[in-house]
Amino acid sequence: MEVIKIVFMGFGNVGQALARLLIERRDFVNKKYNVDFIVPGIYTKRHGAAINSQGLDIDRSLQVISDGGSLNDVSALECPKDALEFIRACPGDVLFENSPVNHISGQPAIDHLKAGLEFGMNVITANKGPVVHGYKQLTDLAARQGKQFLFESSVMDGAPIFSLFREALPGLELHAFRGILNSCTNMILTRMESGETFDQAVEYGRKIGITETDPSADVDGWDAAIKVAALVTVLMGVPLLPQDIIREGIRGITPAEIQKARDQGKRWKLVCSARRVGEQITTSVAPEMVSPDSPLFSINGTSSYIQFETDSLPGLGIVESDPGPKTTAYGLFADWLQTLR
Numbered sequence: 494m495e496v497i498k499i500v501f502m503g504f505g506n507v508g509q510a511l512a513r514l515l516i517e518r519r520d521f522v523n524k525k526y527n528v529d530f531i532v533p534g535i536y537t538k539r540h541g542a543a544i545n546s547q548g549l550d551i552d553r554s555l556q557v558i559s560d561g562g563s564l565n566d567v568s569a570l571e572c573p574k575d576a577l578e579f580i581r582a583c584p585g586d587v588l589f590e591n592s593p594v595n596h597i598s599g600q601p602a603i604d605h606l607k608a609g610l611e612f613g614m615n616v617i618t619a620n621k622g623p624v625v626h627g628y629k630q631l632t633d634l635a636a637r638q639g640k641q642f643l644f645e646s647s648v649m650d651g652a653p654i655f656s657l658f659r660e661a662l663p664g665l666e667l668h669a670f671r672g673i674l675n676s677c678t679n680m681i682l683t684r685m686e687s688g689e690t691f692d693q694a695v696e697y698g699r700k701i702g703i704t705e706t707d708p709s710a711d712v713d714g715w716d717a718a719i720k721v722a723a724l725v726t727v728l729m730g731v732p733l734l735p736q737d738i739i740r741e742g743i744r745g746i747t748p749a750e751i752q753k754a755r756d757q758g759k760r761w762k763l764v765c766s767a768r769r770v771g772e773q774i775t776t777s778v779a780p781e782m783v784s785p786d787s788p789l790f791s792i793n794g795t796s797s798y799i800q801f802e803t804d805s806l807p808g809l810g811i812v813e814s815d816p817g818p819k820t821t822a823y824g825l826f827a828d829w830l831q832t833l834r
Contacts, residue, residue, distance in 0.1 A: 495528050497833075500585035500614070501535040502576065502605050503592040504558065506702070507619055507646075508535075510822035511589060512551050518826065526833045534583030535564055536576060538592075543568035544583050576601065580608040587832060589825055590618040596715045596735055599626030606642065610634045615832045619646035619821050621716075624723040625734060641832050646824030648674065648720045649797055650816040656831070657811075658728055665803040667728050669768040672799030673792050674720045676816065677704050677711035678743050678763040680795045685751050686760065691744070703795060713742035714763065717778045721765045729767065731774050741779040754782045762789050765799075 499515070501508050515522075515530065522528055531548030541563035543549055554567055565572065573579045580588065588609035592602050599622030606623055609616040610631070618624075623631060624644045635642040645655055658665065673679050677698055684694040695712070698704035710716050718735035725733040746761050754761050759782040767776045783789045788810055792798045800810040813820070 494523065497528055497530045498584055498586045499530050499532050499829075500580070500583050500588045500609075501532065502580065502588060502590045502609075504535050504537045504540065504554075504564075505591065506818040507821045507825070508589065508591045509555055509558065510818040511591075511825050512555060514819065514822050514826050516551060522830075522833075526830070528833055533585060534572075534579065536572070536579045536583075537564065541565040541568075542572040542574075542579055544572050544579075545569040546584055576605060577608050580605065581612060585609070585612070585614050587829060588614045588616045589829075590616060590620060590623075591825075592620060594620050594710075594716075594719070595622045596710065596719050599623045603627035603631065606631055607634060610638050610640055610642065613638065613640070615641045615643070615829075617641075617643045617825055617828045617832075619644070619825055621647045621719045621723050625719055625726055628723075628726050629732070643828035643831060644723075645828050646821045648723055649799065649811070649813050650820040651823035651827070652797075652811050652813040652816075653827075654724070654799070654811065655727060656827070662803075662806075665805055667769075667801060667803050669766070669802040670724060670728075670799055671764065671766040671789075671802075673762055673789055673797050674765045674799065675711055675714075675717040675763055676795040676797055677708065678714075678717070679792060679797065681712070682743065682746065682751075682761050682763070683793050685746070685748065686755070690748065691746070711742075712744055714740040714778045717763060717765050721767055721776055721778060725767050725774055725776065729769060729774060733774065733776065738776045738778055740777075743780050746780055757782065759784055760790055762792070764789065 533546050534544045536542040540558050543564040573582050590605045602620045602623045606616045624647050631642045681694040695708050718738045718740045722733040722735045725731055761780050762783050764781045765778050796814045798812050
């Protein structure tokens with residue numbers, strides 16, 4: 494049985510959920526693919542790093558982080574403090590890169606993924622930054638190395654979007670898409686409909702871990718914009734940056750605006766859209782009042798939705814209900830299985 498060496502770059506909520514999922518599905522992977530795995534390395538900014546060429550004890554590593562300890566204590570040797578040096582020092586066949594997103598440049602995740610490919614690893618990420626800012630560079634490098642660069646979880650957690658077009662719907666031409674792609678803003682708007690202020694809804698998001706201390710990337714539309722850019726870049730074949738997208742967040746949606754929509758039988762949603770017009774792609778991220786006849790109307794809380802318009806399928810929609818870290822982890826897990834196939 495082949496043993497795959499898995500390296501984690503970043504080990505936050507999603508990375509830890511992935512580690513647990515790998516353990517849960519170990520017997521399935523053994524039987525289905527005649528493959529087992531070890532984790533020779535984990536690198537984090539907050540909790541240290543660990544390397545053991547024979548494989549780390551994953552349960553112990555998870556417990557150390559849960560207890561607020563340092564992974565340095567479970568390492569078989571002293572680890573490089575620099576992330577790129579760590580990748581070079583750690584033997585691996587696949588790199589799961591889950592560092593925080595950089596909307597402006599995609600770094601340092603692009604360099605992490607480049608290093609993984611250059612050292613012969615398949616690379617998998619949930620990070621949107623490299624998909625937008627490094628898609629061609631990383632895809633071309635992966636092809637030269639005979640490896641794969643995969644990123645299913647980067648837009649809608651575990652919901653299949655990129656793999657849907659790559660595998661199930663080959664040959665389709667994507668004309669347009671429209672949807673709700675940011676869970677945080679959708680949750681905020683839903684709670685404001687229940688009577689909370691904007692600040693109260695944001696604070697609730699912080700408590701449940703869906704928003705950062707500074708929620709500006711979500712509420713000002715940057716997270717939604719980079720997801721639109723990723724979809725346009727990969728599925729429509731037109732390189733696009735989030736800075737190029739017409740973007741408006743939800744800060745201007747007041748309780749009075751919520752009531753105005755209610756009076757008209759409508760709801761506010763932060764709507765993401767893109768459409769091919771000739772040789773150009775028009776894009777937008779902006780709040781809209783949607784009617785009950787819109788599929789966006791019933792998308793509540795942290796759920797998300799996207800509808801595609803193609804040359805052969807005029808309307809194909811995907812709903813993801815209340816995703817969490819395990820949902821995102823599943824997308825990463827599914828990408829790994831793709832490398833095994």
